[in-house]
Amino acid sequence: MFCEYFFRFFCFIIIAPLFGGFSVLVFAKDNYDSSYVFLIVTKQNSVKSQRYCVNFQQWRTTYIDSSPQGIGKKHLKLGWLGKVNSTKICQRSPFFTCDDNTVVPLDYRLSEEDKSCLPFIHNRTNTMKTLVQYKVNQLMNVGATAGIFLVEKGSNYSGRWPDYLFSEFYDPDVDQSITMPIFFMYKHAFNEILKEFGDGVSSKPVYFTFYRPKSLSWDLSMLIIWLLAVFCVGIGGYWAGHRKNCEEKLGLESRFASSLISAEAQKKLEHDDDKATAPANCLFVVIAMIIVVGILMLGFYFRHVMVYIFNVILSIVGTFSMHRCLSSAYNYFCRCNQCKVCISASDISQAIFKRDLLSNYECCCGRPRESSVLLFIFSAGFCILWFFSRRNPYAFILLDFINVTLCLHVLKWIRFPNLKWLTVLLLCMFVYDMFMVFGTPYLTKSGCSVMIEVAAGTDCMKSNTGYPVAPVSGDIPEKFPMLFQVPRLSDPMLSCIDLEIEKEYRPVILGLGDVIVPGYLISFCFTVDFSAKTRHLYGVVSVVGYSFGLIATFFALTAMESAQPALIYLIPFTLLPIIALSLIRKEFKLLWNGCFTKSEVSDY
Known part of the structure; x- marks a missing residue:
């Protein structure tokens, strides 16, 4: 009798306190539940295409196309701010303007070459807070339709944590009221695009299409x-x-x-x-x-x-x-x-x-x-x-x-x-x-x-506050x-999750209680x-x-x-x-x- 009541009491105390009625599904009160979107790269008059995962800066407030196909879909042509194949902010042409429907790539972080042409830079902290917004402003001034910032995977620019792209990545220092879409992708992935499809200038135009399937x-x-x-x-x-x-x-x-x-x-x-x-x-x-x-x-x-x-x-x-x-x-x-x-x-x-x-x-x-x-x-x-x-x-x-x-x-x-x-x-x-x-x-x-x-x-x-830090850091x-834990298997962006960075899938959980x-x-x-x-x-x-x-x-x-x-x-x-x-x-x-x-x- 005593043993039975002890076991009953023991099991109840273990199970019920923390798990006696807790059920969670990770939902987004924003437009999307992660910043991931798909990028389809194609070349004019070619059937070859390649899909990449990128991060969308305005994922909390702005919708993008849910499919890469259909009437009215924007296929953005790859362009350059100045010199072809250059993603440095200081190598831009002073009189350059972008064509319509152009996406322009730029380096996300500052290089030593850029310091000479950016007089507002006094220290690294000030650089982090103003550089990306400055680059966004330059893209808007030349009439770019969208910008894509290239991130060196694992580079420790800030001195506090390495740069990684993950589910909730965005840059909080960018003005959230801007309407020009801003995207982030790894620089090595962008270099693969150049190697596979060309620069879009010396050869046939290269087109970028951004989309995100609807979540169920x-x-x-x-x-x-x-x-x-x-x-x-x-x-x-x-x-x-x-x-x-x-x-x-x-x-x-x-x-x-x-x-x-x-x-x-x-x-x-x-x-x-x-x-x-x-x-x-x-x-x-x-x-x-x-x-x-x-x-x-x-x-x-x-x-x-x-x-x-x-x-x-x-x-x-x-x-x-x-x-x-x-x-x-x-x-x-x-x-x-x-x-x-x-x-x-x-x-x-x-x-x-x-x-x-x-x-x-x-x-x-x-x-x-x-x-x-x-x-x-x-x-x-x-x-x-x-x-x-x-x-x-x-x-x-x-x-x-x-x-x-x-x-x-x-x-x-x-x-x-x-x-x-x-x-x-x-x-x-x-x-x-x-x-x-x-x-x-x-x-x-x-x-x-x-x-x-x-x-x-x-x-x-x-x-939703502070600079997002990758789970691995x-x-x-x-x-x-x-x-009970089960990953969200129907997440349309599941393939974008890098477990080395994220460390886990976003789960649905149900307490044993x-x-x-x-x-x-x-x-x-x-x-x-x-x-x-x-x-x-x-x-x-x-x-x-x-x-x-x-x-x-x-x-x-x-x-x-x-x-x-x-x-x-x-x-x-x-x-x-x-x-x-x-x-x-x-x-x-x-x-x-x-x-x-x-x-x-x-x-x-």
């Missing part, structure tokens, strides 16, 4: 997140009900009881247990909510420390969760009487891992099976691999698998005796989630949500691990179905309700373009249909009080 409101990553979450609550809930049903059939008080007891004695024990657990559940909910808030505050003020602690915890808990899930799957396909190869375990391993490694089948005589040990080693290695490679852009694949097994293990293990205490818990989490996402911005100095800052590490005050906050907390109710419903022989009616209804609740969450994300507390949608969509169904079937009191065995249902 709905992303494929949403579907993957939806499938992961529904799979976890559906399979985890069914597993919980099936496990409870097996225990009742065997007449065991718990999974690890050593002897059979009579059905009447078991029923009496369960009745006494329900009475004893009523105050325990009340105390559990109260203390859990207090600690939930406390841990969230620790995560807010000591985020780096708490992230590391939770990474370690997930590695440990994930090992046992993965082992249990893989062992169950293995046992389903390979029964014990067909797999009798067993090995002995040392006293230490039996003492520490007995509960996880021992087989439930008598043929192994209480000794851990070889397959169980191998699965445990595999699970531990899998979690250790994730721990040491978690900053890799593709580590989310390992993390999502670990979190799926964690959700399944928690849901099949944790039980609530009745709908009463579940409703209390769900309502507490509903209020907690709403307040932490929508209420805390009015209490923090930055005006940011505590939940968002803690779970994702984002700061709403830093998104800055300190990217590490996300808490109890999250958005799976675990509603999953408590779904597990309860399947337990009712198995006990009362209702043909999985309550379980199926709860899973369907959860599915629609998650869809409603995604609708809210796309409509409001901001992070949403998912539990405010998931809890009503999951709880209300169960209450309505139980009222229609006149079984509400049975579920509310926890009396739902087959014999008790027949008495009503």
